[in-house]
Amino acid sequence: MNQIKLSSQLQRGDFKLDFELAIPETGITVLFGPSGSGKTTLLRMLAGLEKYDHTQMSWGDEAWQSDAVFIPCHERDIGMVFQTPRLFAHLNVEQNLRYGMTRATQPASEYEFNELIRLLGLGSMLERDPSSLSGGQQQRVAIARALLMQPSLLLMDEPLSALDAKNKAEILPYLERLHQELRIPLVYVTHDLTETARLGDNLVLLDDGKVIAAGPMSSLLTDPELPLANRPDACMQFDLPVVSSDREYGLCELRFNDRVNLEFACTSSEPGSLRRVLIQAEGITLSGKSHKTSALNQVPVFVRESWSVGSSHEHVLLETIGDQLLIARITRKSARKLGVEVGSTLIASIKTSALRGSIR
Amino acid sequence: MVELSLLEPIWLTLKLALVSTLVLLVLGIPFAWWLAQRRGWLIDTLNTLVALPLVLPPTVIGFYLLLVMSPESSLGSWLDNTFGLVLPFSFTGLVIGSVIYSLPFVIQPVRNAFAAIGPEPLETAATLRAKPLDAFFTVALPLARPGILTAAVLGFAHTLGEFGVVLLIGGNIPGETRVVSIAIYDQVETLEWANAHWLSGIMLLISFLLLLVMQRLQRRSQGML
Numbered sequence: 001m002n003q004i005k006l007s008s009q010l011q012r013g014d015f016k017l018d019f020e021l022a023i024p025e026t027g028i029t030v031l032f033g034p035s036g037s038g039k040t041t042l043l044r045m046l047a048g049l050e051k052y053d054h055t056q057m058s059w060g061d062e063a064w065q066s067d068a069v070f071i072p073c074h075e076r077d078i079g080m081v082f083q084t085p086r087l088f089a090h091l092n093v094e095q096n097l098r099y100g101m102t103r104a105t106q107p108a109s110e111y112e113f114n115e116l117i118r119l120l121g122l123g124s125m126l127e128r129d130p131s132s133l134s135g136g137q138q139q140r141v142a143i144a145r146a147l148l149m150q151p152s153l154l155l156m157d158e159p160l161s162a163l164d165a166k167n168k169a170e171i172l173p174y175l176e177r178l179h180q181e182l183r184i185p186l187v188y189v190t191h192d193l194t195e196t197a198r199l200g201d202n203l204v205l206l207d208d209g210k211v212i213a214a215g216p217m218s219s220l221l222t223d224p225e226l227p228l229a230n231r232p233d234a235c236m237q238f239d240l241p242v243v244s245s246d247r248e249y250g251l252c253e254l255r256f257n258d259r260v261n262l263e264f265a266c267t268s269s270e271p272g273s274l275r276r277v278l279i280q281a282e283g284i285t286l287s288g289k290s291h292k293t294s295a296l297n298q299v300p301v302f303v304r305e306s307w308s309v310g311s312s313h314e315h316v317l318l319e320t321i322g323d324q325l326l327i328a329r330i331t332r333k334s335a336r337k338l339g340v341e342v343g344s345t346l347i348a349s350i351k352t353s354a355l356r357g358s359i360r
Numbered sequence: 361m362v363e364l365s366l367l368e369p370i371w372l373t374l375k376l377a378l379v380s381t382l383v384l385l386v387l388g389i390p391f392a393w394w395l396a397q398r399r400g401w402l403i404d405t406l407n408t409l410v411a412l413p414l415v416l417p418p419t420v421i422g423f424y425l426l427l428v429m430s431p432e433s434s435l436g437s438w439l440d441n442t443f444g445l446v447l448p449f450s451f452t453g454l455v456i457g458s459v460i461y462s463l464p465f466v467i468q469p470v471r472n473a474f475a476a477i478g479p480e481p482l483e484t485a486a487t488l489r490a491k492p493l494d495a496f497f498t499v500a501l502p503l504a505r506p507g508i509l510t511a512a513v514l515g516f517a518h519t520l521g522e523f524g525v526v527l528l529i530g531g532n533i534p535g536e537t538r539v540v541s542i543a544i545y546d547q548v549e550t551l552e553w554a555n556a557h558w559l560s561g562i563m564l565l566i567s568f569l570l571l572l573v574m575q576r577l578q579r580r581s582q583g584m585l
Contacts, residue, residue: 047487049483049486049487072486073483073486073487074485074486074487074489074490074491074492074495075489078487079487080484080487082480082484086480086481086484088481088484088485088499088503089503090499090502090503090505099485099488099490099498100487100488100489103488103489103490103494104488104489105489145488146487149488149489
């Protein structure tokens with residue numbers, strides 16, 4: 001497999017990195033961790049922005065950095081989006097977009113240029129100065145500028161973190177759409193769990209310069225040994241096939257497993273297509289047996305494990321008949337009332353509002 | 361009316377200022393770029409040397425230049441023997457003197473302009489496949505343009521007012537080294553007050569217009585940002 005391999009034993013003052021990492025050649029790989037964990041440094045290593053000591057990077061059998069080799073950033077076939085848009089102030093939007101295109105080895109065609117401009121809604125801005133655009137618009141230009149080079153590796157360093165909620169909500173769906181169409185690996189740095197679970201296919205968890213876990217997103221989100229499953233905003237990610245869509249109620253029916261379909265609010269979807277769905281641990285309620293509730297989605301589960309999180313809550317790891325794992329976040333009091341024990345069979349009700357879908 | 365020959369020092373002064381400014385920009389921009397990229401003892405020392413003409417009496421600069429350029433010095437005799445070049449009391453010598461005299465007025469604004477850009481636009485250019493030299497010409501230079509314009513106007517204006525350095529290394533050769541400041545001094549010494557008035561008035565006007573232009577340029581570039 002043509003993996004991207006990166007390893008480093010960098011030491012700079014108090015900052016220390018010590019890891020070995022393989023990034024799959026397809027899909028979105030999220031580098032997730034608290035600030036100071038080394039995420040941005042890892043991304044800069046992949047980009048070749050600095051020649052870090054004791055660092056090796058290769059793609060397939062091509063070394064980009066080793067003891068003998070260092071390919072500088074401007075010779076690497078990458079596209080990068082930074083935390084801030086970093087548009088060139090002396091160029092207008094179109095000149096910014098074309099700056100990378102004219103220098104790339106295999107840039108987008110004029111047709112693809114126009115398509116992307118339309119998709120990102122940049123058509124009316126081409127003649128304008130970057131300073132006259134909003135933060136969200138600027139970041140869209142920056143994303144387009146990187147994509148138009150048609151690089152073989154995309155790197156994004158917290159591209160939404162400097163934006164307000166409204167601007168974020170404007171770009172995130174686009175990134176999700178990009179995810180579907182992208183044929184190249186994207187390495188995405190963030191410390192936002194929702195962004196991570198919505199976009200990522202693979203996850204690399206970083207802490208204090210070390211890789212504490214790496215693997216498929218869905219399995220790492222529910223691993224009780226990892227910090228993600230212990231957060232109040234813990235969530236699960238599923239890519240589910242659409243069974244049908246109900247226009248009248250604005251709901252889609254998705255196949256969860258052999259026994260259960262889930263319904264959640266969505267605009268119409270093609271039956272058979274995949275929908276990515278996030279389930280919030282907080283949006284799952286547990287009950288002894290099936291009963292009338294406003295929650296549409298009821299899933300039979302049995303308890304695999306439960307543990308306290310903080311002084312008031314308990315997280316319960318549940319397994320479905322399809323071997324899927326769910327985490328429910330309930331108060332310790334209700335866990336006691338319900339008698340949650342390892343092995344007991346329960347009904348998990350998932351509120352539709354706890355389901356967050358994305359276009360896939 | 362003024363005689364045409366009276367205006368000769370003004371043309372010479374403008375020519376000297378123009379040539380010196382061009383030399384300063386061509387050599388100074390890469391040098392200032394280099395200074396802006398690096399830190400350390402060497403850089404501090406070079407920055408101090410660049411700033412020296414700000415505080416030194418021009419006659420000190422002139423005196424040392426005269427010693428170095430003189431055909432009796434090793435550099436001067438080498439230049440004379442190899443290229444037949446005698447720098448003291450020549451226009452070329454004056455250009456060298458002016459370049460040193462106006463050095464801080466060009467280097468400092470350009471260096472500050474480059475430093476203010478910071479590393480980010482150049483990193484961004486690198487991620488867009490621009491080689492370092494490409495990034496310098498297409499990103500760093502255009503972004504530093506207001507600073508470079510200021511430097512050019514300041515270097516030009518400051519060279520116009522040069523007196524002490526010229527007096528020591530240039531002397532008073534009409535059409536070659538008699539710049540306007542020397543000419544005015546001459547006219548006053550020989551009690552030709554009317555001529556001194558004409559020359560001084562013209563210089564006052566030129567200098568005022570230059571600085572006014574610079575103000576406008578700065579205002580415009582601020583409005584742009």
